[in-house]
């Protein structure tokens with residue numbers, strides 16, 4: 001719910017602007033108040049009258065309106081909100097934000113605000129994929145701007161690909177995640193998730209069956225408690241949850257780099273199924289059959305152990321480090337030894353033998369191992385495991 005939350009909604013100039021009217025309705029249904037700001041281009045798609053009718057608030061369109069004594073100044077307008085949402089966020093608006101330009105009301109508000117900003121990009125696929133746009137997106141992500149979408153699909157311009165604005169309810173989910181308040185507000189948690197892919201050659205790789213479901217559910221549960229979550233994910237089946245700062249990686253070495261860049265954190269939860277080995281003899285070009293019947297021989301090298309490295313950091317170690325142990329036999333004994341060997345605080349152990357259906361399935365049966373011993377949790381949905389674990393993490397980090 002968004003009761004008593006005030007959202008400043010900047011509507012940019014794109015065909016998707018019509019969905020922003022529905023967004024106003026959806027946000028208000030959940031108890032939020034919405035103050036619309038429409039750019040000049042945005043007014044070509046929706047009228048201030050319809051936005052103001054749906055929002056039941058005054059609509060702002062022009063920077064110089066605000067010089068009127070009776071009006072709120074732009075600084076005050078940008079700060080009176082709990083969250084600034086830009087939907088649709090056009091390539092132009094993203095460019096202005098990344099470059100720090102402030103030549104109209106929307107861009108000035110975005111520069112002046114001290115609140116979090118959530119953008120829902122909407123543009124043609126080529127514009128989205130243009131290196132200039134992707135540079136701006138990377139800059140904004142590094143600045144902590146939150147993203148909803150864009151989605152992939154058919155576009156108004158007749159092309160297909162990423163660039164469609166996220167649906168109003170998807171944006172609402174991101175707004176709720178961004179405004180979630182709870183015992184973990186102000187805490188930064190790093191979560192790794194999914195498998196890693198270790199290339200053999202440009203077209204082949206070694207992977208594992210991890211879907212990323214458990215890691216995603218944990219990140220979502222932490223966001224719901226108000227945590228600020230950096231979600232470092234390998235190529236998973238399950239998309240990153242709403243409200244996280246997602247960092248996509250492929251290999252174990254890239255995952256380590258992303259983890260190091262995300263520190264410091266109050267807690268680190270290492271749910272990724274990291275490949276233990278990579279192919280040392282990775283070929284730069286596709287390995288071909290040479291006709292002689294000779295089989296290729298792959299040489300392996302050991303990957304860095306991310307959990308062990310972070311657990312054993314002398315400086316900047318997160319206050320709580322949680323590892324996972326995927327075992328197929330002697331689960332508790334192996335996991336207990338793993339906790340000691342790697343130096344993490346807790347190990348969440350599970351039995352991933354094929355007959356359990358856990359890897360790739362929706363349920364999990366875990367045993368949480370800490371210095372105090374092993375605690376077996378009954379088999380339950382991965383979402384429930386996630387909520388229980390997030391609550392434990394919140395308790396452990398509480399002053």
Ligand code: CTP
Nearest residue numbers: 270271272274303304305306307323324325326
């Ligand atoms: N892990 C990691 N980096 C690696 C390997 C594992 O961070 N290179 C982390 C996983 O994210 C998980 C924990 O270590 O939290 C245990 O992973 P698991 O695959 O069960 O253990 P391994 O170290 O691979 O040990 P083994 O394969 O011998 O059981």
